[in-house]
Amino acid sequence: MKRIVLLAVLSLAAPISAQPVFSNPGIPTRESFSIHEYLDEETGYITSKINISADNEEHPQFYLIHVNEGGLYTNEIKIRYNDLTTVSEKRTNLKTNSVTQYYVKSGDSVHFYVETKNLHRDIETDETNIYSPLAYFFSFRGFPFGTGKTVSFQTYMYQYDNLLTMNLKNTGIATVTVKAGTYKCYNLELSVGGWQSFFAPDKYYFYYTVSPPHLFIKYEEEVDGTWRADELTSYQSN
Numbered sequence: 164m165k166r167i168v169l170l171a172v173l174s175l176a177a178p179i180s181a182q183p184v185f186s187n188p189g190i191p192t193r194e195s196f197s198i199h200e201y202l203d204e205e206t207g208y209i210t211s212k213i214n215i216s217a218d219n220e221e222h223p224q225f226y227l228i229h230v231n232e233g234g235l236y237t238n239e240i241k242i243r244y245n246d247l248t249t250v251s252e253k254r255t256n257l258k259t260n261s262v263t264q265y266y267v268k269s270g271d272s273v274h275f276y277v278e279t280k281n282l283h284r285d286i287e288t289d290e291t292n293i294y295s296p297l298a299y300f301f302s303f304r305g306f307p308f309g310t311g312k313t314v315s316f317q318t319y320m321y322q323y324d325n326l327l328t329m330n331l332k333n334t335g336i337a338t339v340t341v342k343a344g345t346y347k348c349y350n351l352e353l354s355v356g357g358w359q360s361f362f363a364p365d366k367y368y369f370y371y372t373v374s375p376p377h378l379f380i381k382y383e384e385e386v387d388g389t390w391r392a393d394e395l396t397s398y399q400s401n
Contacts (some may be wrong), residue, residue, distance in 0.1 A: 183246035183292050184314040185305030190226070190376045192217035193401035198300075198379075199342065200393040202232060209233030210396070215301070217244065225250065228301060236263070240298050247302040249295035266319060268293060273319065290326065293317050299353075300393075303369055304377040308333055308349050330354050339370045339380050341394040346380050347373045 196213040212231045217223035223244045230238035235257055241250040251267040265276035273286045273293075294302045294316050307314065313332040332352045339348045348370040367384045371377040382393040 183243075183248050184307070184316050185247045185294070185302055186307075187245055187247060187305055188376045190215075190301075190304060191400045192220045192223060195397075195399045195401065196379075196395065197397040198393055199396050200232070201391050202235070206233070206235070209235065226301070228298065230297075238297050240295065240301075242298055242301065247298075247305045248291065248293055249298055249302070252295050252297055254297070266295065275319070288326070290317055293319060293326075295319070299369065300379045300382065303331065303351060304371055304379065306331060306333065306349075306351060306371070306377070308371075308373075308377070310335055327355065336373060337370065341381055342396040343380070343394075343398055346370075346378075348380050349373055349377070 194213075194215040196211075196215075198211045198213065200209055200211045201207065202209045210233055214229045216227050218225045218227060225244055226242040226247075228238070228240040228242060230240070232238070237255045237257060238252060239255075240252040242248065243250060249266070249268065252265070253262055254264045255261065256263050261278060262276065263278045265274075267274050271287055271289050273288055275282060275284045275286070296318060310333055313330055315328055315330050318327050318329050330353070332354075334350045334352050337348055337350050339346050349372075351369040351371065353367040353369065354365070365385070368382065369379070370381040370383075371379055378395070378398060380395050384391055
């Protein structure tokens with residue numbers, strides 16, 4: 164799922180200040196996942212272990228997501244409980260114990276850090292409709308499911324240090340088999356919005372259970388004529 168951030172070539176967009184488009188469909192306050200996930204060309208596939216918990220089980224305001232990517236990286240992501248927007252995230256290289264990327268939204272300000280670009284930047288924005296690519300697998304569970312319905316939202320791209328408009332469309336229902344089992348799923352198609360889509364026409368597919376709270380099952384993308392997939396291997400609601 165992290166490869167999505169590479170699709171933004173020449174794809175910078177201005178904030179639209181939209182209200183959040185997703186809402187919590189009743190996601191439990193504690194969950195554990197394992198996902199068979201493609202990391203990069205050098206590493207290939209890894210197993211990512213994900214633990215999710217609410218900050219307060221009686222009156223939760225945030226979800227706290229911790230992802231261990233095959234013992235190579237960790238992601239720490241803070242998500243708002245009601246609308247599943249991203250508050251902050253931090254990705255750490257476990258080999259060097261260094262932070263590779265960092266993002267935080269506070270009031271009308273956003274702060275970026277990207278190690279590979281030696282980038283520190285503050286951006287003033289009143290945009291509230293922001294969702295992180297590292298948390299798509301979780302936030303998209305709040306999609307307003309209904310065949311043919313499309314929503315637009317904003318994503319901050321580390322590689323290009325700006326805001327990108329994305330479209331997410333429910334294309335129908337499919338039966339999907341992964342290591343964790345066989346599920347009846349909604350198929351969500353992700354693409355770049357607006358005129359930027361002429362430079363980034365690729366589409367990406369996410370599958371979520373039809374039954375609430377719409378568990379993530381699979382992610383697919385086509386790379387050089389070959390389909391790659393990230394798949395759920397185990398799940399536990401605590």
